[in-house]
Amino acid sequence: MVSTALQREAAARRPRRLITWELWLLLPAVTYIFLLIGFPLLLSIYYSFSHISVGRRDFSFAGLANFRALFSDQVFLQALRNTILITVVVLVVVLVLATILATALAERFRGRAVIRYLLLLPWAAPVVMSTIAWKWVFDSQYSVVNWVLRRLHIIGPFEFPQWLGVPSLAIISIIVVQVWRILPFATVITLAGMTAVPRELIEAALVDGAGFFTRLFRITLPIIRPIIGVAVLFTALFTFTDMAVVWILTRGGPYNTSHVLASWAFQVGILAGDLARGAAIALFMLPALAVIAVWVLHLVSRETAQ
Numbered sequence: 001m002v003s004t005a006l007q008r009e010a011a012a013r014r015p016r017r018l019i020t021w022e023l024w025l026l027l028p029a030v031t032y033i034f035l036l037i038g039f040p041l042l043l044s045i046y047y048s049f050s051h052i053s054v055g056r057r058d059f060s061f062a063g064l065a066n067f068r069a070l071f072s073d074q075v076f077l078q079a080l081r082n083t084i085l086i087t088v089v090v091l092v093v094v095l096v097l098a099t100i101l102a103t104a105l106a107e108r109f110r111g112r113a114v115i116r117y118l119l120l121l122p123w124a125a126p127v128v129m130s131t132i133a134w135k136w137v138f139d140s141q142y143s144v145v146n147w148v149l150r151r152l153h154i155i156g157p158f159e160f161p162q163w164l165g166v167p168s169l170a171i172i173s174i175i176v177v178q179v180w181r182i183l184p185f186a187t188v189i190t191l192a193g194m195t196a197v198p199r200e201l202i203e204a205a206l207v208d209g210a211g212f213f214t215r216l217f218r219i220t221l222p223i224i225r226p227i228i229g230v231a232v233l234f235t236a237l238f239t240f241t242d243m244a245v246v247w248i249l250t251r252g253g254p255y256n257t258s259h260v261l262a263s264w265a266f267q268v269g270i271l272a273g274d275l276a277r278g279a280a281i282a283l284f285m286l287p288a289l290a291v292i293a294v295w296v297l298h299l300v301s302r303e304t305a306q
Helices: 002-048 065-070 074-105 112-124 127-137 144-151 167-195 199-207 212-223 225-241 244-249 261-271 275-283 285-305
Strands: none
Touching (some): 074 225, 112 167, 127 167, 199 212, 212 225, 244 261, 261 275
């Protein structure tokens, strides 16, 4: 009886020791994530409800005054519209092009490895350097885009489209760079999902006489839907929160018409010194990102459970 009781007591202690060791092993990662993400998030929330600025350390409670003031700020409303527009357009274009590229690269052909390597270069290149190169591409006088359009007789020989100086063209330029930057990542994710599709299903569909589009929309895409969900999530996150592309290309111009939430928060909070207002602008991204993440993860978990 005594030995049985001792065995039960030892068995009861083992899970506790296991959990304790797991917690100790997770502690460095949790601490790092908290210091990198959690603490700045809590600090920005605290700042958004205060009157703090660079020249005045006023931590007094401001309530919702900073958030109410944003809805009377036309630049903020324009930045919010630009953020949503750029994210939606980039998401749709990237998903379509990533599916096409992944479908092509999944086939065997000569030079496939080289094309896969070249496809990863935009993602591997530092975003600042690549965006600076794109700024030269969109230059009004030395633009290679304008040179090609003149050669194709789409524009006249003395026409110089201001790609970064006209509001609509500036938004288009930002979308082009964002698609170029994120497309390789989405393509690699989609390609990984396509290579995992059982070959037996494709061969059975070929025997039944199914065409290319039938195999793609009835077999491949439904199977890799959770993988596409991951691509959607990361594409939306990268585009919605990116500031580098907008800041390097246009700095929010012309006349603050191409700002996104991230760039306008930087402009107000850091350059203008209004930390409270800048934190309030940045926090507007949090609910949208949370909704997108929860929705995509819910779809992925439901598809995986099926």
